[in-house]
Amino acid sequence: MAGDTLRVADLPGRGRALLAARDILEGEVLLSESPILLYPSSLASLSSYCSACFRSLPPPPHTPCPSCRAAAFCSPACSAASHPRLLCAALSSGLAAAPEAHQEPLLFLLSAYSLQEPSLSAILSLSSAPQGPSPSQQQDAASLHAAVASVAPPHMLPAGFSPDLTAALLSKDRTNSFSILEPYRPDVPLELRKARCCAVYPRASLLNHDCLPNACHFDYADRPGPGNTDIVVRALHGITEGKEVCISYFAANWRYADRQCRLLEDYGFRCECDRCQIESKWKFDDDNDAGDGDDTMEEEHGKEDAEDGGDEGMEQEEGSDGDEDDFPHAFFFVRYLCDREDCYGMLAPLPPLPNGELSHVFECNACGQLKKEEDEDEADTDEMNDLI
Numbered sequence: 001m002a003g004d005t006l007r008v009a010d011l012p013g014r015g016r017a018l019l020a021a022r023d024i025l026e027g028e029v030l031l032s033e034s035p036i037l038l039y040p041s042s043l044a045s046l047s048s049y050c051s052a053c054f055r056s057l058p059p060p061p062h063t064p065c066p067s068c069r070a071a072a073f074c075s076p077a078c079s080a081a082s083h084p085r086l087l088c089a090a091l092s093s094g095l096a097a098a099p100e101a102h103q104e105p106l107l108f109l110l111s112a113y114s115l116q117e118p119s120l121s122a123i124l125s126l127s128s129a130p131q132g133p134s135p136s137q138q139q140d141a142a143s144l145h146a147a148v149a150s151v152a153p154p155h156m157l158p159a160g161f162s163p164d165l166t167a168a169l170l171s172k173d174r175t176n177s178f179s180i181l182e183p184y185r186p187d188v189p190l191e192l193r194k195a196r197c198c199a200v201y202p203r204a205s206l207l208n209h210d211c212l213p214n215a216c217h218f219d220y221a222d223r224p225g226p227g228n229t230d231i232v233v234r235a236l237h238g239i240t241e242g243k244e245v246c247i248s249y250f251a252a253n254w255r256y257a258d259r260q261c262r263l264l265e266d267y268g269f270r271c272e273c274d275r276c277q278i279e280s281k282w283k284f285d286d287d288n289d290a291g292d293g294d295d296t297m298e299e300e301h302g303k304e305d306a307e308d309g310g311d312e313g314m315e316q317e318e319g320s321d322g323d324e325d326d327f328p329h330a331f332f333f334v335r336y337l338c339d340r341e342d343c344y345g346m347l348a349p350l351p352p353l354p355n356g357e358l359s360h361v362f363e364c365n366a367c368g369q370l371k372k373e374e375d376e377d378e379a380d381t382d383e384m385n386d387l388i
């Protein structure tokens with residue numbers, strides 16, 4: 001799978017995982033694939049993004065969907081490609097009147113139930129959170145199933161349509177969907193950036209999480225040409241054959257408690273990565289903890305620990321014993337976290353040249369800035385301390 005770069009393995013306590021099938025160079029493209037499912041993230045996004053390709057719509061007048069007239073397309077080709085048929089039918093028959101809390105999951109369900117085989121089975125083959133749905137999620141699933149039945153014409157519903165199938169689909173959405181964000185704007189901090197659409201990818205959905213990931217994903221939604229909603233996963237640094245390839249499921253600057261909470265609630269696991277093992281011993285300043293996951297970290301160690309990070313710290317992250325007094329991830333943040341205010345994207349090197357020469361230019365997966373490696377080498381201790 002994934003060309004010659006990745007292979008699937010079952011890892012104890014982690015389910016399926018993608019491992020490096022050979023030594024991988026920093027910046028290498030590990031995975032590039034199209035979604036099996038793409039759906040609008042909100043009803044509001046329908047007026048800003050093409051319902052087929054999800055590029056930003058040009059200024060009006062737009063080409064409305066001739067059936068529902070609620071969705072719009074950016075070109076005759078997208079109009080011909082159209083959008084999910086059950087979603088289209090539901091938009092004509094009262095989806096907008098559904099309770100607000102139901103609208104987003106309904107957009108997912110109506111799009112998923114519009115899929116043909118084998119795409120529907122591919123979604124169902126993805127993992128769900130191991131602990132199963134909570135009682136409130138079960139209740140939500142039952143009322144969402146009734147809502148689908150009320151807004152979708154019965155003759156268009158697939159043969160297997162049932163409360164159990166609806167619950168199963170919802171559980172796949174929670175743990176496997178990627179958000180494709182609205183275009184970057186310097187005045188909108190990352191936590192306020194909304195998704196234009198959500199996507200489920202067959203192989204990228206096998207990537208497990210690590211709070212110090214060795215890969216990150218890009219999308220280029222407004223890029224012209226085909227494949228604008230493809231996901232591209234690139235290595236942050238060299239990865240030796242057999243190592244697991246992991247991404248971070250959210251911005252890497254989240255603090256320990258918020259990461260643990262999100263991973264447990266939404267993904268059903270307690271993260272025991274190297275970084276979490278170290279940070280579980282840190283003390284945090286609770287007065288500044290807004291609890292919304294977007295604070296930068298505060299750590300009880302001082303500047304000295306940050307200075308000790310550097311390359312050595314990175315080596316520790318990759319396998320040596322480590323020491324609870326060390327701050328092995330200082331170097332990671334300086335090198336791989338975008339330094340634009342409020343961005344918090346990941347900086348990955350551009351792919352190596354065909355002759356294997358490594359790039360010294362890093363690209364941010366959130367704001368898109370390109371940054372020369374030399375700039376980062378100038379990062380001084382003050383900059384490190386801003387991060388901790």
Ligand SMILES: C[S@@+](CC[C@H](N)C(=O)[O-])C[C@H]1O[C@@H](n2cnc3c(N)ncnc32)[C@H](O)[C@@H]1O
Pocket residue numbers: 013014015016017126127128129130175176205206207208209210266267268269270271272
């Ligand atoms: C997007 S899927 C990743 C692929 C999944 N392991 C599988 O078997 O299909 C997310 C799920 O993988 C598992 N997972 C991801 N990262 C993990 C980690 N660091 N430790 C334990 N489980 C993890 C959790 O069950 C999570 O809900």
